[in-house]
Amino acid sequence: MKKILEIKDLIKSFGRKGYESRVLRGISMDIYEKDFIAIMGPSGAGKSTLLNLLSTLDKPTGGQIVLDGEDVTKAGNKRLSLIRRDKIGFIFQDYNLLDNMTLQDNIALPLSLNGEKSQVVLEKVRHMSRLFQLEAHLNKYPYQLSGGQKQRGASARALITEPKIIFADEPTGALDSRSSRELLSSLRTANDSGQATILMVTHDAYTASYAKQVYFLADGLIQCRLNKKGDRKQFYEEILELLVSMGGVGE
Ligand SMILES: Nc1ncnc2c1ncn2[C@@H]1O[C@H](COP(=O)(O)OP(=O)(O)OP(=O)(O)O)[C@@H](O)[C@H]1O
Numbered sequence: 001m002k003k004i005l006e007i008k009d010l011i012k013s014f015g016r017k018g019y020e021s022r023v024l025r026g027i028s029m030d031i032y033e034k035d036f037i038a039i040m041g042p043s044g045a046g047k048s049t050l051l052n053l054l055s056t057l058d059k060p061t062g063g064q065i066v067l068d069g070e071d072v073t074k075a076g077n078k079r080l081s082l083i084r085r086d087k088i089g090f091i092f093q094d095y096n097l098l099d100n101m102t103l104q105d106n107i108a109l110p111l112s113l114n115g116e117k118s119q120v121v122l123e124k125v126r127h128m129s130r131l132f133q134l135e136a137h138l139n140k141y142p143y144q145l146s147g148g149q150k151q152r153g154a155s156a157r158a159l160i161t162e163p164k165i166i167f168a169d170e171p172t173g174a175l176d177s178r179s180s181r182e183l184l185s186s187l188r189t190a191n192d193s194g195q196a197t198i199l200m201v202t203h204d205a206y207t208a209s210y211a212k213q214v215y216f217l218a219d220g221l222i223q224c225r226l227n228k229k230g231d232r233k234q235f236y237e238e239i240l241e242l243l244v245s246m247g248g249v250g251e
Contacts, residue, residue: 001032001033001034002032002033003030003031003032003033004031004032004033004035004067004068004164004165004197005030005031005054005065005066005067005068005165005199006030006031006064006065006066007027007028007029007030007031007054007063007064007065007066008028008063008064008065008066009026009027009028009062009063009064010024010026010027010028010050010053010060010062010063010064010065011024011025011026011060011061011062011063012024012046012049012050012053012058012060012061013061022061022220023046023049023220024046024049024050024053024060024220025219025220025221026063026220026221027050027063027217027220027221027222028222029215029222031165031197031199032197033194033197034191034194034197035197035198035199035212035213036187036188036191036196036197036198036210036211036212036213037198037199037200037211037212037213037214037215038200038201038202038207038208038210038211038213038214038215039051039199039200039201039202039214039215039217040201040202040203040205040208040214040215040216040217040239040243041203041216041217041218042218043203045217045218045219045220046217046220047201047217048169048201050201050217051167051169051199051201053065054167054199055084055088055090055167056072056075056080056083056084056088059073060073067083067087067088067164067165068087068164070083085110085114085161086161086163087163087164087165088163088164088165088166088167089158089159089161089163089165089166089167089196090158090166090167090168091151091154091155091158091166091167091168091169091171091200092154092168092169092171093169093170093171093173093174094174095142095147095150095151095153095154095174096154097142097150097153097154097157098142099141099142099143100141101141102138102139102140102141103134103137103138103139103140103141103142103145103149103153104125104129104138104139106142106153106154106157107125107128107129107134107138107153107156107157107160108121108122108124108125108160109157110157110160110161111124111160111161114161124160125138125156125160128156128157128159128160129156131156131159131186131189131190131195132152132153132155132156132186133152133182133186134149134152134153134156137149137153146179147174147175147176147179148175148176148178148179148180148182148183151171151172151174151175151179151183152182152183152186155168155171155183155186155187159190159195159196162195164197165197165198165199166196166197166198166199167199167200168187168198168199168200168201169200169201170200170201170202170203171183171187171200171202171207172184172202172204172207173202173204177206180206180207184207184210185210187210188210191212198211205236205239205240205243206236208239209228209232209233209235209236209239210232211228212227212228213225213226213227213228214226214239214242216242216246218246223246224242224246226238226239226242
């Protein structure tokens with residue numbers, strides 16, 4: 001498998017010199033094509049901070065992030081915006097769809113902005129809307145959609161450019177259990193069929209059980225890693241057991 005992301009001894013501190021608080025104290029991990037990784041950990045552990053660094057939205061205090069062979073910690077702002085456009089997909093907790101556009105136009109947006117031919121755009125939107133079961137909703141505006149439909153739309157938009165990696169920050173945070181299940185099943189299908197390498201942050205064991213690997217972050221370090229061996233239900237039980245053994249990390 002091809003290595004997509006290489007993280008070496010990543011450090012992040014906040015605050016003025018002399019009064020800094022070190023949130024990440026040396027994180028190293030490798031992410032390969034087709035990985036589906038969940039990052040868990042207690043509130044304030046630095047999960048969102050880590051995601052912001054990996055997705056190039058923030059700069060580390062030290063260490064290296066190599067995305068698709070390029071050290072992004074050395075890239076300037078212009079280069080970073082191209083990297084974000086071409087190589088990274090984002091899914092946020094609060095969807096970030098544009099209110100004055102239909103779902104179809106929202107999903108198509110990254111391709112339209114790149115000046116892609118309309119026939120190609122249409123085919124890709126069709127493919128994504130099948131994957132995320134949104135065919136019946138394409139002409140609706142965000143206010144006419146449920147939270148689950150909005151999040152599946154935001155995910156379709158994140159995947160449509162075929163980015164190297166998708167970053168998701170609490171993607172099920174605002175969803176009920178049925179909508180979470182539908183979203184996660186679609187993401188798993190996309191991952192299984194090789195259409196998405198995913199790194200998501202979640203505090204929820206059920207959501208994490210859809211991933212193939214779970215990393216636990218606490219005290220600024222990766223404390224341990226679980227690999228899925230059996231089915232999802234078994235993985236869910238293992239994650240819960242580990243959370244309990246780590247003192248209720250997550251919930
Ligand atoms: N821009 C910032 N300036 C100063 N401190 C910050 C900043 N961003 C985050 N922090 C601090 O870094 C620590 C980690 O925050 P972060 O949001 O990454 O945690 P988290 O694990 O995602 O938590 P949660 O599960 O509650 O979302 C917290 O103590 C937070 O106050």
